[in-house]
Amino acid sequence: MRMLPPMLLLLATGLEAAPRLVTLPGRSPLVSFRLVFLTGAASDPAGKEGLAALTAAMLAQGGTRRMSYQEILEALFPMAVSVSAQVDKEMTSFSAVTHRDNLEEFYRIFRAMLLEPGWRPEDLTRLRDDAVNFLRVSLRGNNDEELAKEVLYNEIYAGHPYGHHNLGKVSALQKLTLEDLRDFYARRFTQANLIIGLAGGYPEGFPERVRKDFARLPAGRSEPLKLPEPSRPGGLRVTLIEKETRSVAFSIGFPIPVRRGHPDYPALLVAQSYFGQHRMSGGRLYERMRQVRGLNYGDYAYIEYFPRGMFQFEPDPNLARRQQIFQIWIRPVEPATAHFSLRLALYELDRLVRLGLSQEEFERTRLFLTKYVNLLTRTKSAELGYAIDSLYYGIPDYNSYVKSALAKLTREEVNQAIRKHLAAADLRIVAVAKDCEDLRRRLLAGEPSPMRYNAPRPPEVLEEDKLVERFRLDLKPENVRIVPVGQIFE
């Protein structure tokens, strides 16, 4: 089923004056800004991967026509405000929180950053270095877990506008020119693409003033991207990233047609929370892998893109996408238990698909989510971000949307959605490991991979281990690929 997001429908029919405003006035002395442009890495032309991200970086971390970046930092410093840019496939957001004492002073600078960029060559050099170093060093070199996740996305979306990292490719970044950036800015940073979000204790009339200021941007037209439907691989596909590292990090997943607003979203939200609520100890995977067997630090599941999960407990808003994947995150395991751990994760996914949730598990997870959504939006800035995303997805405010859908949801609907959208034998697996040849050989040989424990285990665990250690991974040699880490993101 192909659906045009309601937001894009709205844009196309021009029902509302652009740029649109989302406001959440309040009595707090803090004022939150979120300016979201409906453009991002999916709009990077082939050969210019990284264009959206580098353009956004030039606005948020570069000078304006009148001020150098250093002058901006010096001016913002006493207010303790920083402007951050986040670039995803279809959204580019600029956010900041200021105390209202400093609102005018901050807004004057912030406005100039977005409306009058300075396009200085020295800023481009610095920010290009930052992007390349992020990809090569921070991600590829220093963060095996995020590396596995991002490579999984790249593999699932190969040949698709989502098919490269949001920051781009090293070879493309190195060729981008100021002219490329200015051109992208002129075409994509338009009123038609802009949603202005404001929350907190701003004075009366302020939002209208901001809207008027940003009406200086070109009017533009909404041009929804053509996104092909990504397909499942039709079996298991494994990518092993060879790297000098202590342990083995896994990321597993496949595309799903479900996003906020889709009839099955609430059902899969329950399934995902039951199976592996992010950074919580109550999920099924966490319980079976870490709590019972001590395999690693944690194991979680997702139905929406959630970058930087190792650094935060709640997802950042403004990562709204038309297409999402179901993903399992297995935190690093000891090399000796890597094969068993992978089998256990897929065994549990298979079990989820076969058995679904019991009535008690369903009720418990539903109750949890009904209350937990309040925590997701407990800061004004987060509430604002969710409100913008809800506008994009064409749903009511996220809390009401989730709560009212959960109230009507049944266990059978959850289990049906699981059977319809999830599968344990048709997915992609990415692992970051040392000695990938050996891991590949073990995976292909399909021999049992028994667990050895440092303490006695209950008989039911040992019984289950006998099934897990032989859990069949149907792999052919051509479907298990080894990639040296130095080639990733290049």
Add this chain to the structure above:
Amino acid sequence: MRLLLAAWLCAMVTCSAGERKIFPYPYDERDFPNGLRLITIPTDYPNVVALYIVVGAGSRNEVEPGKSGFAHLFEHMMFRGTRQFPPARYEAVLKAAGAASNAYTTDDHTAYHTTFSKEDLETILAMEADRFQRLEYSAEDFRTEALAVLGEYNKNSANPVSKLYEVLRDTAFDRHPYKHTTMGFLKDIQDMPNQYDYSLQFFRRYYRPEYTTIILAGDLALAQARELVGKHWGAWQRGDYRAEIPAEPPPAGPRANHVNWPSPTLPWVIAAFRGPAYSDVETDQVALDLIAQLGFSESSELYRKLVIGEQKADVLEAENPDRVDPYLFAVWARVKKEADLDYVREEILGTLESFRAKPVEAERLERVKRHLRYRFALSLRDSEAVAATVARYVALRRTPETINRVYELYEKVTPAEIQAAARKYFVDSGRTIVTLAGGKSQ
């Protein structure tokens, strides 16, 4: 609630120094006969309550050889259940409360935190009281959890910053437990499964009311908080253990160390100096905090030079963490080319020397003070953040009042005091330099 809000609106950021306290919330501090302290902070944020339980024991308390990382392992064990609330039931209760729950361990303290809907206050307080008083786990559970800690070490090990902290501390300290990180030495982590008996002793020593402070912030009433904590935590037995923390001998540097990182990464240089302990009375520590901002923040001259102008470094920052005992002031830089490591190190040392040589300009100092005030005001963005901030300070002085005192100190510090602190601490004998360089591409 209107009064509360008015207090916040007129928080210190809008008023001149000394007229208002920086911590804008009225709070209640109550000591129970068993030594437990409760700090209650009603806030304006609706529906949600944040609970922080702070235990005044961290990796600083790991005084015996071979036991590094134990406070952190124990934090994990606290999730292994009691007779009344085995892990599955504990999780079920948290789920029913829609709660976000976790814990962390630092050098000086361990904190258990839960954020939940206000109607579940008693349920959560009762369940937490149960595990703090009646934790029970088997030797098998203990051995399994020790493996999860190894898993945590493993997931951290891909990042050279973890390794740099290990080497920096091991080089800079000889006797004090700050010599090891909170994760602990790898050899000790690998031996953890064999330490079941010691774990029981650790619980008996430190999980006691006199070591513990409960912080409740959010949509709640004082009387209700007092009554519920008294009801569920009042019978907890006081202990009598006091750890003898070995004092670090006077610095005998300068020292240096180098890490060869096995895979490609950007080089790092750290220039660290032995510093003072946290204090809300003496100016030394706050003076070094101000130097960290003056010399190395994004608005500093050195940042302008190394990061924005010459673009030789892409990370430059100074840290001066608050610790119970004297710790380290450290400047970290990530350098783009290995050949520039020496140059960047000399630039950092030169900047530190400049604070010794002459007093800072009053106007620059005022800008940093303003930054710190606003940074604090902006950090209190919800009840969870309020409780988390208070927890950090409670671990040092057991009262939110220390926040007001330390920010008053910031206001009072003079250029002459900053120069005096630089002269006292930025000396060769207290210096430790650690560098790291990556391997070749694969």
